[in-house]
Amino acid sequence: MPFCRECGSKLFYDRNSKEYVCRSCGLTYTFQDLVVESEKMFENKLKKDEKKKAREEYLDWWLSKKK
Numbered sequence: 001m002p003f004c005r006e007c008g009s010k011l012f013y014d015r016n017s018k019e020y021v022c023r024s025c026g027l028t029y030t031f032q033d034l035v036v037e038s039e040k041m042f043e044n045k046l047k048k049d050e051k052k053k054a055r056e057e058y059l060d061w062w063l064s065k066k067k
Contacts (some may be wrong), residue, residue: 010022
């Protein structure tokens with residue numbers, strides 16, 4: 001079940017409007033909105049993982065020079 005980007009509450013699917021609606025704040029999302037947002041989150045996670053890996057490699061290199 002997807003979660004709201006604004007408040008983090010669970011979304012439910014409204015069959016009449018064919019949209020996902022937040023139970024807490026009432027914000028509505030289409031299926032396409034949720035797909036685009038999940039792709040953005042995935043890309044951001046990949047970028048963070050790449051940065052973390054680069055920092056770890058640099059730290060390993062720097063510590064190896066200190067010996």
